[in-house]
Amino acid sequence: MTLLVLSDSHGRPDRIDEAIRRVRPDGILFAGDGLRDLTYCDLPCPLWAVSGNCDWLTSPLILDGGLFKPEEEVLFTAEGIRFLLMHGHTQGVKGGLGRAIARAVRLDADVLVFGHTHTPLELHLRPDSERTDFAVTKPLLVFNPGSLGDRGASFGTLTVRGGQLLCGHGVL
Numbered sequence: 001m002t003l004l005v006l007s008d009s010h011g012r013p014d015r016i017d018e019a020i021r022r023v024r025p026d027g028i029l030f031a032g033d034g035l036r037d038l039t040y041c042d043l044p045c046p047l048w049a050v051s052g053n054c055d056w057l058t059s060p061l062i063l064d065g066g067l068f069k070p071e072e073e074v075l076f077t078a079e080g081i082r083f084l085l086m087h088g089h090t091q092g093v094k095g096g097l098g099r100a101i102a103r104a105v106r107l108d109a110d111v112l113v114f115g116h117t118h119t120p121l122e123l124h125l126r127p128d129s130e131r132t133d134f135a136v137t138k139p140l141l142v143f144n145p146g147s148l149g150d151r152g153a154s155f156g157t158l159t160v161r162g163g164q165l166l167c168g169h170g171v172l
Contacts, residue, residue, distance in 0.1 A: 001026045001079050005156035007087070007115025009034030010054065010149030016041045018172050019148065019155045027078065029158075031115030032087030034149065035061060035070060048074050052087035052115060073103075079160040081110045088114035088144075097142060101125070101134050104142075111141045111158065111165065120146035120154050120169045143167060 004025035009016055016037055020028070027045050030038065032052025039061055047063065051070045061070075073086035084104045091100040093116050104112040121144040125136045146154030146169065153172040158165060 001160045003027045003029055003078070003158040003160075005029045005031070005113055005143065005145040005158055006148055007031035007033065007145050008052070008118055008147035008149050009037045010147070011037065012149050012153070013037040013040035015148040015153050015172055019170070020044065022170065022172075023155075023157055025157075029083070029085055029113055031085060031113055031145065032070075032089075033115060038063060048076055048083075048085055050074055050085050050087050053089040075107055075109065080163065081160060081165060082108060083111045083113060084109035085113045088116035093117055097123075098134065101136070101140065101142060104140060105136055108138075109140065110138070111143060113143050113145075113158075115144060115147070117144060118147035118150055120144055120156065122167050122169070141165060141167065145169065148172070 002025050004023045028047045030049035032050050033054040035055045049070050072090055075084050084107055093100050123142040125134050125140045127136055145156030155170050157168040
């Protein structure tokens with residue numbers, strides 16, 4: 001199963017479409033800031049999405065003929081892996097990852113996906129690590145796809161195969 005991870009498209013639905021064409025995902029994670037862009041895209045697979053600080057939605061979006069009202073964060077399980085998807089602004093990720101990671105640990109997530117910073121990130125945290133800035137009780141992947149709306153538009157992929165999680169980043 002391959003998940004396309006997107007964030008911060010900021011008015012560039014064409015880039016969402018291009019990333020979908022390149023990756024051909026089994027699912028899409030959208031970490032906010034550009035939710036309305038999704039209404040202009042042909043979404044070929046399941047979507048998990050959250051709202052960001054620039055998603056001023058007063059009414060639900062209509063996607064695939066149904067109403068969709070995103071929350072600030074979504075917790076779900078796919079292929080036995082527990083994902084916490086958030087934009088990150090309410091957890092202050094631009095000032096540091098501590099609050100977002102603590103939230104993922106409290107919710108027993110295996111993967112934390114966030115946006116907001118516009119900077120791609122892949123951070124593997126382990127309980128036996130010498131790092132003292134982030135305390136985790138089990139392995140945690142912290143992942144940010146970057147921004148589709150910026151120059152050097154970036155996206156991410158998370159692929160689950162045989163219980164293993166493979167990460168990647170790409171640019172358009």
